[in-house]
Amino acid sequence: MVNLLAVLLVVIGSWAGSYGTFILKKGANLHTFWQIFRTKYFWWGVFLNAISIPFYIIALRLEQLSFVYPLVSINYIWTTWFSVKYLGEKMDRWKYLSLIGIIMGMVLIGIGS
Amino acid sequence: MEVIITRTQKRAIALMVLCTIFTSLGQILWKLGVNKYISNDIFSLLNIPFVLGFVSYGLGAVLMLIAFRRGELSVLYPIVATSYIWVSIISPRLFPDDFMNAWKWSGVIVILISVSILGWASSRKKKEEAPHG
Numbered sequence: 403m404v405n406l407l408a409v410l411l412v413v414i415g416s417w418a419g420s421y422g423t424f425i426l427k428k429g430a431n432l433h434t435f436w437q438i439f440r441t442k443y444f445w446w447g448v449f450l451n452a453i454s455i456p457f458y459i460i461a462l463r464l465e466q467l468s469f470v471y472p473l474v475s476i477n478y479i480w481t482t483w484f485s486v487k488y489l490g491e492k493m494d495r496w497k498y499l500s501l502i503g504i505i506m507g508m509v510l511i512g513i514g515s
Numbered sequence: 516m517e518v519i520i521t522r523t524q525k526r527a528i529a530l531m532v533l534c535t536i537f538t539s540l541g542q543i544l545w546k547l548g549v550n551k552y553i554s555n556d557i558f559s560l561l562n563i564p565f566v567l568g569f570v571s572y573g574l575g576a577v578l579m580l581i582a583f584r585r586g587e588l589s590v591l592y593p594i595v596a597t598s599y600i601w602v603s604i605i606s607p608r609l610f611p612d613d614f615m616n617a618w619k620w621s622g623v624i625v626i627l628i629s630v631s632i633l634g635w636a637s638s639r640k641k642k643e644e645a646p647h648g
Binding site for chain 1: 545546549552579581587588590593595596599603612613615616617618619620621622623624625626630632636637
């Protein structure tokens with residue numbers, strides 16, 4: 403039986419982590435590697451990624467790693483959405499195909515769990 | 516121009532794959548550390564595998580940051596899915612209650628193919644976009 407609390411924790415944690423990743427990318431676009439460590443982009447990015455960790459840790463306590471880990475791939479949906487919406491990146495058929503493939507892979511691993 | 520752009524993207528993709536090795540190691544170390552946790556004793560989380568998990572994750576994050584400077588987020592971030600391959604291979608060997616079966620192997624193979632398509636299509640697209648002559 404799947405633990406729904408573990409699923410909810412992963413969904414919230416992945417949103418925070420993805421938003422953090424998007425902010426880090428934004429900072430990387432605007433600053434050099436060494437400069438970025440002194441910007442709000444870096445610290446907000448790290449902070450958001452850090453607060454996602456307790457969600458994953460608690461989920462790991464509730465479910466097997468091989469079940470929780472594939473669920474974290476919800477990250478890809480959030481991150482792709484942020485890339486298109488806020489960074490102006492273009493999606494093409496290959497990117498969609500890859501994204502669908504990754505999610506399918508996640509589902510297969512989930513079924514196997 | 517064509518060669519430079521393609522190499523840059525390929526280098527960023529290679530950095531992301533290396534990043535996934537460190538982040539997968541971090542996840543596994545956290546799981547090892549969490550297994551040592553004693554109920555109502557938060558300090559029991561201060562064990563070596565748990566702390567090393569943060570170090571490994573940190574190294575992965577630095578590599579990701581370097582890669583981010585060299586490519587699109589929508590291309591580079593999905594490469595993080597390569598982590599499933601490393602974790603699926605290593606986890607059952609370390610945790611007795613974890614196991615691999617046909618479904619999980621199928622998932623790992625589908626992810627491997629998907630990430631490969633992404634890397635290939637990205638390099639191909641850059642070549643097409645680059646000016647000729």
